Amino acid sequence: MSTSASIVDPRSADYGAAADAMRARLVEIDGEHAKALAGGGEKYVRRHHDRGKLLARERIELLIDPDSPFLELSPLAAWGTEFPVGAGVVTGIGVVEGVECVIVANDPTVRGGTSNPWTLRKSLRANDIALQNRMPLISLVESGGADLPTQKEVFIPGGRLFRDLTRLSAAGIPTVALVFGNSTAGGAYIPGMSDHVVMIKERSKVFLAGPPLVKMATGEESDDETLGGAEMHARTSGLADYFAVDEHDALRIGRSIVRRLNHRKQGPAAVPNVPEPRYDAEELLGIVPDDLKRPFDPREVIARIVDDSDFDEFKPLYGSSLVTGWAQLHGFPVGILANARGVLFSEESQKAAQFIQLANRANTPLLFLHNTTGYMVGREYEERGMIKHGAMMINAVANSTVPHISILLGASYGAGHYGMCGRAFDPRFLFAWPSARSAVMGGAQLAGVISIVGRAAAEARGQAFDEAADAAMRAAIENQIEAESLPMFLSGRLYDDGIIDPRDTRTVVGMCLSAIATAPIEGADGFGVFRM
Incomplete structure (x- = not known):
């Protein structure tokens, strides 16, 4: 084994205090997640069921392969705003007929499935993930369109939804729309611009203008079914490619479409039968202290998430406040950068730049584990070139083309957040532990x-x-x-893809690495000018 033995003592007072604090935060976050799971509340959920309709997450559960996981993204979107937690849409990654897909499902129990500014941002984030990782996009559509009181924040940027659908299709990434109810006005272009469209008898309603608006604009009398019902679109307009008799039939057809896509991974295949870490994931609860001013050893985290706890450390004696090295996680190769003592010095910055170059040469994805207060300040460090060395690290991160995944474990402050591939540097995925904090400084x-x-x-x-x-x-x-700087505040604004239980880190990162491997993984041919 290439990693040192763990020295975590679950019986110690410090460990117990940290684990208790983490559990308390998890309880708080679970309470906020429950708000998203509740949708529009008991009244609207019951009304939806009484109409013979499935809820958004019930549709997803029937769509994905039995007993397979669903990695929900941005479940706390809109937290701390005037809009409901979750933003009225469910997004995530699920496996359909053995194919990893991005799934976007409107929640019609939340204000009729209308889109507010946070719904839009969450949906656009899902589109970006589909495009970056070449994953099919499945839209489970039932929406009343834009939330009219906030249309000024939705209408103009909302055009990206349609642009994204056409770009996905042009890139050879399949798009599928299963229409469960209304898809009107601008929303009509979601099935209109998808490669494959399923509509449901007497349920789907797709038109640019409903009967009242048509009456006002043209004087024409019509009803929902003749104007934009599933049968009309299946028999007359040709917009519907498949005609389903009910929701379960639509989901069956959707699975069949994916099975016929012949969509294959273009990245590395995972090694089968990988060994689990040698240390218990339960112990991750007490590794990060409640007081982030106290350091912790990220090797203890690494030992509990990588295969067989096997980690080959790179330059262990140089720039020791940044741990770098190679491992496999669920059989996928990965390079890891993890903050050990918070501050990044010139040595750590140069070490990181070299390591990132090597990862690009080897076409190996990078995992960033954040706990940094930023780059070192002071006259001595300025004289030694802190700015140019920090810029060297940021340059390497910015121009690296292998996929990046970031996990905020503790602090992520200042330019250190950038150097460790924060949101502005477009990591493929970014998640936070409940212990995380991020701001310009403490x-x-x-x-x-x-x-x-x-x-x-x-x-x-x-x-x-x-x-x-x-x-x-x-x-x-x-x-x-x-x-x-709290993770719920940041997650509510989509500065991460979700807050995760530390014990789920291996599973979440493994699913992300598998999703990333749907697309080719190719390192950068060159970088910007490194100031030496």
Whole structure:
């Protein structure tokens, strides 16, 4: 085995305190997830069932292969906003007839399935995942269109949904639309621009304008069925490729379509019968301290997620606050970069740049495990070239073309968030543990900086400094930054793809690596200029 033995002691007081704090956060997050699972609430769920309709997640469960997992993405979208948690749409990755697919399902129990700004962002994120990883996109459509009070934030950027469908098709990535109810106005173009369309007898309603608008615009009398029903589209317009008798039949047909796609992976195949990690995933609960100022060894995390806990560390004696090395996870090769002591120095930055180049030469995906306060500051470090060395690492991350996956374990502050492939650097997937925090800097540091600036300004004006007001300001800023750096706040704004239970990290990363392998994996031929 290429990794050192674990020194985690689950019986220690420190471990117990960290595990208890993690469990408490998980309970809180589960409560927020429950809001998304509840859809529009008991009244609307019951009304939907009474109409003989399945819920969005019930449709997904019947669509994907029996007993296969579904990796739901952005379940807390819109958290902390005026809109319902989950944003009225379910997105994720599921296996259909052995093919990994991106699935987008409107939840009609939430405001009739209408799209608000967060619904749009969540759906566009799903489209990006389908395009980047060459995965078929399946839309389970039942939507009342745009949420009209917020149309100013939905209409113009919403055109990307249709652009994405055509680009997916042009790239040879199949798109499938199963229409369970309304798909009207702009929403009519979702089946209109999909490669394969299934409509359901007396259920699907697809038209550019409903009967009232047609009456107002042209004076023509019509009803839903003759204007845009499934039978009309199957027999007359030709928009429906398949005519289903009910929802279960539509899902059966959808599975059959995927089975006939002949869609094959173009990346590396996983090694079969991989050994599990030698250490218990349950122990991941207590590795990250509740106080993120206290360091932890990311090798303890690595040992509990990679195959056989086998990790070949690269440059272990150089730039030791960044751990780098090679492993396999669920049989897929992966290079890992993990923060060990928070701060990134010049040595860590240069080490990271070299490691990323090697991963690109070997066509190996990269996994970033975040716990960084950023790049080191101070006169000595500036003189030694901290800026150009940090830029070297960021350059390597930005121009690397092998797929990246990021997991925020603890802190992810400042430019260190960028160097470790934060959201702005387009990792294929980014998830957070409940212990994660991300902001321009920690709340105490930010408040302290503003306090120092204020004190200097008062002295320059010859004024007395108000210590009481300063203390109140610092407390207010610390509280604000703490609230805005919490994972639920960030997840609600789609700055990650979801908050995961630490014990599920191996499974989640394995599913992501498998999804990534649907597309070819090719390293970069060149990088930007490295300032030496």
